[in-house]
Amino acid sequence: MNRVFVLITVAVLFVACVGIPISCQNGPSGIQEPVRDYRPVMEKTPTVRVLLVNNAREAHIAVYGSYQITGSLTNIIDQGQGLPKSAISINRYGINIGAKQYSNSEIRITSLRDGEIEVNNIRYRGEIKILQQVSNRFSVIEEVKLENFVAGVLGSEMPHSWNDEALRAQAVVIRTYVMYKRKEKRDDIYHLDMLDLAYRGMAGETPRINKLVQDTVGMVMAYNWNIFPAYFHSTCGGHTEDIHQVFGKESIPPLRGVVCKYCANTKYSNWRVEMNKSDIEKRLREANISVSNIQTVNAIDQGTGIHGAIVEIIAADGGREINANDFRLLVGANNLYSTSFSAKSNGRSIAFSGRGYGHGVGLCQYGAQNMALKGFQWTDIVKYYYPEMELLRVY
Ligand SMILES: [Zn+2]
Incomplete structure (x- = not known):
């Protein structure tokens, strides 16, 4: 990807900017927002490696058509017509699939047609790699075309009933985030895991979702010719937050x-939730953070979006400070909706009043x-939430 963006930099000096018709229509803002065409600075169909199963002792695989199994040296070690649902396991002799044993520490399963491989009852379009780990454990990684992955994630991350323009904007945001991770982890076994983005293979796809992804194919956001981690979230509550405040990354x-x-x-x-102090203490203890007799908590060091960077826990033993995002994940991201809150002690519980999710x-x-419902186009939406970025089409 470094090479890619060097190429983009070179391209900007020599290539006239070509707007892509779909995204050159004016939105209610009246401002034209072209997507600059820098094709082809990337290979036509980039792929992405996604960790599906990690450190497992058992998983299941099935194939609904012709398939091939190759070893790490890409030599074909097996092939067949359909594979009934079979258990994957590891022993000291290698990888087992059903009754078959392969004396390899890594195998790759490819089907003749897209979408014929199922892992743990979910269909995937990509190639499936099984990698042996220590103590008879293994990982399963899918290598999938980036556009197929974007469609799978889009279908899981945003309600299908939402407006086309919102879904197109979300597709560009997901693609940008994936490209960033692909660049950041280019030398790693995988680029993304299940904690990064919601993904359930083809389960998130529909013909409409696939079409909306296709409408923005190859389009990404960049700043200063660099792709950036295009985070997204459900609800900001009035002001989105500075990345440095939440993730400690460079504020651009x-x-x-x-x-x-x-x-x-x-x-x-706007929301209000109440949590038992003893529940909070228990959850913190599970993460080896010991506090006893919590009195209250405060979200401090708030950023421009009023999200706290630090949570200060006031307790009988003096308390402590922890990263606000970590605190939220520890007590449950679906309990404490955001780190933009004020808290009040209410006897045995703490009442949180907050904004956003x-x-x-x-x-x-x-x-x-x-x-989108007000008539803005997807280009207006991404330009609004990511000021000063450039929209590029890279393949
Ligand atoms: Zn908002």
Whole structure:
């Protein structure tokens, strides 16, 4: 990817910018937002490696058509017509699939046609790699075309009933995030795992979702000719947050936070939850953070989006400070919706009043949907949430 963006830099000196018709239409803003065409600075169909199963002792695989199994040296070690649902396991002799044994520490299963391989009852379009790990454990990695992966994630990360323009904007955001991870982890066994993005193979796809992804094929966001981690979240609560505040990464204009009035009066724009102090203590203890007799907690060091960077825990033993995002994940991201909250002790519990759902960085999904409903185009939406970025088509 470094090479790719050197190429982009060279391209900008020599190539006239060509707007792509679909994205050159004017939105309500009246501002033309072209996508600059730098094709082909990347291979036509880049792939991405996704960790599907990690450190497991058992998983299941099935193939519904012709398939081939190759070893790490790409020599064919087996082939067949359909594979009934079979258990994958490891022993000291190698990898077992059903009753068959392969004396390899890595095998790759490819089907003749897309989407004929099933792992743990989910269909995948890509090639499946099984890698032996220590103690009879293994990982399963899918190597899939990037556009297919974007479609799978889009179908899992945003409601299918939402507006086309919001879904197109989300597709570009996902693609940019994936390209960033692909660059960041280019030398690793895999680029993304199941914690990075919601992905359930083909289960998230529909013909409409695939078409909306295809409408923006190869289009990504860049700042200063670099792809950036295009985070997104459900609801910002009024202002998106600076990336540095939440993830400690470099604060660049597209990820510095913007005012967002578009998610006002939505499901999670304002909320109130109550949590038992003993539950909070228990969850913290499970992560080896010991505090006893919590009095209250405070979200401090708030950024421009009013999301706290630190949570200060006031307790009988003096308390402590921990990273706010870590705190939220420890007590449950679906219990404490965001780190933009104020808290009040209420006897045995703490009452949290807050705004928004998610970490608050990048695209606000409810905001994007409401912008789309007001008639904004996907280009307006991404330009709004990631100021000063450039839209590029790279393949
Ligand atoms: Zn918002």
